[in-house]
Amino acid sequence: MRLYILLFLLTSFAILSLFAQSGVIVVPDSKGMYESFFALRDSTMRHEIGSFTFTGSLIGLSDKTEIREFEVMSQTDHSITLFLDDIKVHITAGSFFRTGRHFSYYGPYGYVYKIDGRSFWGYDGSVPERQIYSIEIFYGQDRVQIPFAAYRDIYEPNFCFRYRLIGKVKCHTRAFLSEDEKRIYVYMLNSRIPSLYEVCWIVTEGSYTGRVVDYAF
Numbered sequence: 001m002r003l004y005i006l007l008f009l010l011t012s013f014a015i016l017s018l019f020a021q022s023g024v025i026v027v028p029d030s031k032g033m034y035e036s037f038f039a040l041r042d043s044t045m046r047h048e049i050g051s052f053t054f055t056g057s058l059i060g061l062s063d064k065t066e067i068r069e070f071e072v073m074s075q076t077d078h079s080i081t082l083f084l085d086d087i088k089v090h091i092t093a094g095s096f097f098r099t100g101r102h103f104s105y106y107g108p109y110g111y112v113y114k115i116d117g118r119s120f121w122g123y124d125g126s127v128p129e130r131q132i133y134s135i136e137i138f139y140g141q142d143r144v145q146i147p148f149a150a151y152r153d154i155y156e157p158n159f160c161f162r163y164r165l166i167g168k169v170k171c172h173t174r175a176f177l178s179e180d181e182k183r184i185y186v187y188m189l190n191s192r193i194p195s196l197y198e199v200c201w202i203v204t205e206g207s208y209t210g211r212v213v214d215y216a217f
Helices: 002-021 043-050 054-058
Strands: 071-075 079-084 087-095 103-106 111-115 130-139 142-145 160-162 169-171 173-177 183-190 197-204 207-215
Touching (some): 043 183, 043 197, 071 169, 087 173, 087 183, 130 183
Antiparallel strands (some): 079 087, 130 142, 160 169, 173 183, 183 197, 197 207
């Protein structure tokens, strides 16, 4: 656990240094510390999530656990569907709705650091352009819906993009099934540098059980 805390502090320091060197105003940011990978106590989940996340790669967990990855069934600018056997993950997204929202600004710089009184994940300091509308998992005819509260602060989602020269598709939205088939992990690598972050929603035996969120650069 001490190693995890040390790595978390080093990563946070690196982020602050990057902001300072680039001339960007450094705003105190403690969001997600309790949801960080380094705060995850379940050793099985830690090894499974660490096998496919950027944060897990920092401590050498990449590809160290046998989990099955979903394939892309379809994707557009506004939705993506992933599948594995008879399980499907469907995510929709679109424009950010500004109407009725309250924005908190840091100092006189126009830096947005809270939306509706909450810290948020997106492009730091900016009003979001895109948001998630829904996350659903289908087990045959049964449906599990990730609650709105689990993604209300998750902005600038990335689905897939195609390399122009070679035509290869790269997806930043992925899903995984644990070896014992009890857990589904829905993963997204969102926003862009210097605010790139990763989020993983956890569904255990058909019920949403939590998420892990960290910066990812």
